[in-house]
Amino acid sequence: MTSAPLPPFDAVESWVFDLDNTLYPAECDLFAQVDRRMGAFIGALLDVDPVEARRVQKRYYHDYGTTLRGLMHEHRVEPLSFLDYVHDIDLTPVPPDRALCAAIAALPGRKFILTNATRAHAEKVARRIGVLQHFDDIFDIAAGDFVPKPDPAIYRRFIDRFSIRPARAAIFEDLSRNLEAPSALGMTTVLVKVAGRPHPDAREDWTPQDESAEHVHHVTEDLSGFLGEILGALDGARQELT
Numbered sequence: 001m002t003s004a005p006l007p008p009f010d011a012v013e014s015w016v017f018d019l020d021n022t023l024y025p026a027e028c029d030l031f032a033q034v035d036r037r038m039g040a041f042i043g044a045l046l047d048v049d050p051v052e053a054r055r056v057q058k059r060y061y062h063d064y065g066t067t068l069r070g071l072m073h074e075h076r077v078e079p080l081s082f083l084d085y086v087h088d089i090d091l092t093p094v095p096p097d098r099a100l101c102a103a104i105a106a107l108p109g110r111k112f113i114l115t116n117a118t119r120a121h122a123e124k125v126a127r128r129i130g131v132l133q134h135f136d137d138i139f140d141i142a143a144g145d146f147v148p149k150p151d152p153a154i155y156r157r158f159i160d161r162f163s164i165r166p167a168r169a170a171i172f173e174d175l176s177r178n179l180e181a182p183s184a185l186g187m188t189t190v191l192v193k194v195a196g197r198p199h200p201d202a203r204e205d206w207t208p209q210d211e212s213a214e215h216v217h218h219v220t221e222d223l224s225g226f227l228g229e230i231l232g233a234l235d236g237a238r239q240e241l242t
Helices: 007-011 030-046 050-064 067-075 079-086 098-106 119-129 152-162 176-185 223-241
Strands: 014-017 110-114 137-139 169-173 188-192 218-220
Touching (some): 030 050
């Protein structure tokens, strides 16, 4: 499904994709594993039981925007040690996706992954899906100095790093709040909607998904199908020109 016609994509030269729950189906629910690993890390760090560890985890998320920022601020936790630990998970729920691989390979221009995870995690997941070789680069949480999306500074840093022209870029995300800053910068935005179930990363204090917000230009439940529509429209436009 789409929420608007496709013509704006004919000018896109940079294609930007979130990783988790965007490039693979949300029902893989990798966050459940990450969430448990966060609790285990905090429990060991503070020598507390699982109930207290979860309370601390959620308080840091609420107070600092991410659990990691709280750990860095209050306990001087080295961020990569935490991230390597929480991303040491079973990736077998993530299936290879030949259709998505073919669609991303066919997109004209440069392609990037922009993620709040680490480069190592992004590479492992993208390799399992089968799309890693089609991306020009990955901008991870470390590249953003451990400040996560949706902070507007991260998008500006990403744009500067790769000399991206926002008016000629499209970004694909599974969280509508992460599209507000890119839209303000002039990028075309696509919300990759979780179909028929709550978002697996949903937390009680997150802003609900808002598909009708002005900063959400397109909505889809099928990323590879949506990219196929774009490619079809681009091919049709080229044929008309010839």
